[in-house]
Amino acid sequence: KKISKEMLGDSQALRKLREHLVKVAKAKTTVLLRGESGTGKELVAKAIHELSPRAKQPFIKVNCAALTETLLESDLFGHEKGAFTDASSLRKGRFEAADKGTLFLDEIGEISGSFQAKLLRVLQEQEFERVGSNHTIKVDVRVIAATNRDLETAVQRKEFRQDLYYRINVVTLRVPALRERRGDIPLLAAQFLKNFNTENDHTLTFAPEAIEVLMNCEFPGNIRELENCVQRTAVLATGPSILRTDFACYADQCLAAALWKNGQPTSEKSTTIEPSAACAAPPVGDGQAPIGPATTRGRVPDADTVIAAMEKCGWVQAKAARLLGLTPRQIGYVLRKRG
Structure with a gap:
């Protein structure tokens, strides 16, 4: 029941993942989660932890791509006071923080x-030293790793160590892309809209044809992109219900609009548009990329759209940026250009 609440959907792909997840959770074995960006790998990792014997212990997450090598080493292993210029005090690392629990890499x-x-x-050894120390620290940590890369090719190119690959690839779980579980889109979209209503004191609903639009979008950014699409559309909606014409897709602002040419949805079999930011906000002026995998330049959002979002978000620039799938810098650019 707990998994069903956190991982919404009843598609065959998701049911299969849940079945494997329950089995894997019982062991201490290292797990490798593989799947495209935005598929919810962190949610799967957390579900494994919460179903495991370590559920009452810490669940610590680290984004390895967000830190340089030096910062990552300090973040994972910790450092002693004076280990480097800015090390003004002793700091425990993520491995220590995750002792007896789970570390998600x-x-x-x-x-x-x-x-x-x-x-x-x-x-291998469940031991390490803090940066600037020779004292070995022993820990008991279960590691769950995740990637959207082709690690086998990376190993062949000597970009990824073969021994590390075998160490993390004990049990592999594949997290399905949203296009492999289209039947889950109505449930996911409804939950995202419910979250929006709760956060913003709204009572918006979806018109039936609105869900049909979402069912026909590709969403190469997967669940994360669907969530952004729902939030962005909700903040700009003018009526009590979200209509299909409220979506950027329908307004011909992204390639997914091809699915609704002449107002008619295409069948799922004909959904073959190239990867693009379906329902995603296009880049603005200064060339900064919006949140999400917007790889295709679309229509530039006008100032009225941005201002409408700002008004509905209480003129909180960061919140308006998140709902529109932009960065605060992009919001500022549009507003300055408008004057």
Whole structure:
């Protein structure tokens, strides 16, 4: 029941993942989650932790792609006071924080070759030293790693250590893309709209044809992109219900509009548009990319759209940016250009 609440959907692909997830959760075995960006790998990792004997212990997450090698080493292993210029005090690392619990290493395929050797050691021996210390620290940590990279090719190209690959690839779970579980889109969209209504004190609903639009979009950014699409459309909606004409797709602002040419949805079999940011906000002026995989330049959002979002968000620029799938810098650019 807990998994069903957190991982919404009843598609065959999701049911299969749930079945495997329950079995994997019982062991201490290292798990590798594989899937495209935005599919919900962190949610799967957390579900494994919460169903495991370690459920009452810490669940610690680290985005390996977000830190340089030096910062990642300090973040994972901690450092002693004076270990480097800014080390004004002792700091425990994520491995220590996750002791007896679970450590989720997201985007593990992005770590440098030199750091891979250090990570391999702690995965094998469950021991390490803080930066600036010779004292070995023992831990009991279950590691769940995730990647959207082709690690086999990375190994062949010597970009990823083969021994580390075998160490993390004990049990592999594949997280399905949203296009493989289209039947779950209505449930997911309804939950995202419910969240929006709760956060913004609204009572918006979906008109039936609105859900039909979502069912025909590709969403290469997967669940994350669907959530952005729902939130962005909700903040700009003018009536009590979201209509199909409220979506950027329908307004011909992205390639998914091809699915609704002449107001008619295409069949699922004919959904073959190239990867693009279906329902995603296009880039603005200064060339900064919006949140989400917007790889196709579309119509530039006008100032009225941005201002409407700002008004509905209480003129909180960061919130308006998130709902529109932009960055605060892009919002500022449009507003400055408007004057």
